[in-house]
Amino acid sequence: MTALETQGLAAKRAARVLAVAGAAEKNAALEAIAQALCLHQDAILAENQKDLDAARAGGMKQSLLDRLALSPQRIAGIVEGVRQVAALPDPVGEVTRMTRRPNGLIIGKRRVPLGVIGIIYEARPNVTVDAAALCLKSGNAVILRGGKEAFRSNQAFVSVMRSALETAGLPGDCVALVEDTSRKSANELMGLTGYLDVLIPRGGAGLIRAVVQNAKVPVIETGVGVCHVYVDAEADLDMGADIIYNAKTSRPSVCNAAECLLVHEAVAEAFLPKAKALLDEKHVELRGCPRTAEILGPCVVPAAAEDWDTEYGDYILAVRVVKDADEAIAFINDHGSGHSEAIVTANYFTAQKFLDEVDAAAVYVNASTRFTDGFEFGLGAEIGISTQKMHARGPMGLEELTSSKYIVYGTGQIRT
Known part of the structure; x- marks a missing residue:
């Protein structure tokens, strides 16, 4: 197995645990993450500074450096976003429809997690935490593949979150970071059909176009903003x-x-x-x-x-x-x-x-x-902003990270 397939298998196993975790367990894990981010803020900022130094040396323009940069204020905002997600109603298990058929069958529709979500994104380290928090609350494991410009920042965030999850009694593998930031790992993630249930690209037009055109995994397309x-x-x-x-x-x-x-x-x-x-x-x-x-x-x-x-x-x-x-x-x-x-x-x-x-x-x-932002819309954060028209449109919060299953209650009915 490749390193990414190993991560995929671990995430799939973690997703099964997370799918049946109650709201109290998930909220406790999110609060543990929030506290750990505050506790380890200095270490995270130190790693972010290394990313910024390398990006400046590489000639990154100022507007993109702004996306990459963290500060105590931005980390405070990220922490507040995690806590807002924890405070939101848990969508998993919600019955959105229930009807009785003439034959006596009771047929309902219930929200369930998607499973394992892969996210490919660029130099936005806040996405690492926003995405993890939303996936956790909606019962999904997540494999994160950020850009090389933010690798140290992302690595610091994920290390803190995995430890916090284990402290809270959930598998650390609910959140994973792809260590390889080359194009090869992105291509492999796009084809990880045995492990990923959906792939979400978040970034510029080139990244989104590449994922939509090349992925074998189902894609939720986030949009360019003109x-x-x-x-x-x-x-x-x-x-x-x-x-x-x-x-x-x-x-x-x-x-x-x-x-x-x-x-x-x-x-x-x-x-x-x-x-x-x-x-x-x-x-x-x-x-x-x-x-x-x-x-x-x-x-x-x-x-x-x-x-x-x-x-x-x-x-x-x-x-x-x-x-x-x-x-x-x-x-x-x-x-x-x-x-x-x-x-x-x-x-x-x-x-x-x-x-x-x-x-x-x-x-x-x-x-x-x-x-147009998950935090501003009261979603706590967002996994991305979808401009497609199927399943999800606009800022994608908890409900957009769930699917559904039909639940059917009978009293011995058979089909003739």
């Missing part, structure tokens, strides 16, 4: 400027950051200078349509065709002036990635039209796209 903010003719322009500033600059490297600003032609001359004044604080590069350039001048880089479909993950924003809400909606449905889209308007009917017609996992009225 997100838009549309400022309508009846928008509060100050609100709109604040929203685009937050959606673009609070963390430009994440998938719920805005990549494109659409502005109604009736307010473009008043709004664009107002928005630019805020965006200039973060030195955001604007790539705009001809009308945007007319209003703002030579600071605007002429937008190329590919700019309307690009997830920059950086301080770059595409800007386009549109004639009305219909054009904005059509543009979003043509160029968006189905992740998160926002409208700023005081018109109720325009807002409802936007909600009805925009095809995305999360659609906002008068709020930043940056809220």
Whole structure:
């Protein structure tokens, strides 16, 4: 057996134990993890610093370094996420349907864990803990395969969590980390059909595309974030400027950051200078349509065709002036990635039209796209944000990590 097959077998055995663990056992394990993360914070930060030093030496850009970096505040947020997951209702065992047939059979549908979940992700060490916590609470074992940039951080997190699990009386193999960060291990994980029940990629477009195209294991596709903010003719322009500033600059490297600003032609001359004044604080590069350039001048880089479909993950924003809400909606449905889209308007009917017609996992009225997040949605954390339409869509929490089984009660019925 390969090292990954050995991990897969151990995870499968651990998943059987975890599947029948009660909510109290799983919550106790999650609290043990939370306490252990606090206790070992300094050691985790020391390993993260090694990852950061290596990434800087390798020329990683600042927006990606921000994804990689941990701090006492970020670890506190991770710990709070673990505790939020523990506080959520346990979905396992929930009966979602129960009916009696004419022949007397009682047929129900009950939530059950998926089994063993594999996750392939990039330089986001917080995903290591978020994913483990959600998988544990939903009764699933997890095999984590992070990127080489965050390997030391991930290794420190997983070591702490495995020890905490064993202290709490659950198998440490409920959480495993793939030690090999080469492409070979990713390819092997994609084909681990005898051990994995589902594979979830979380990262950039290239990673997601590679997993979807090459995996033999069933895949839940998480999405690229080409997100838009549309400022309508009846928008509060100050609100709109604040929203685009937050959606673009609070963390430009994440998938719920805005990549494109659409502005109604009736307010473009008043709004664009107002928005630019805020965006200039973060030195955001604007790539705009001809009308945007007319209003703002030579600071605007002429937008190329590919700019309307690009997830920059950086301080770059595409800007386009549109004639009305219909054009904005059509543009979003043509160029968006189905992740998160926002409208700023005081018109109720325009807002409802936007909600009805925009095809995305999360659609906002008068709020930043940056809220598309498991923690912000009250899920504790999320395993990823799905832009597909089968089984799971949007931030994937506990319910999305369960399947179902039919349970049938009879009194001796036989089929004739």
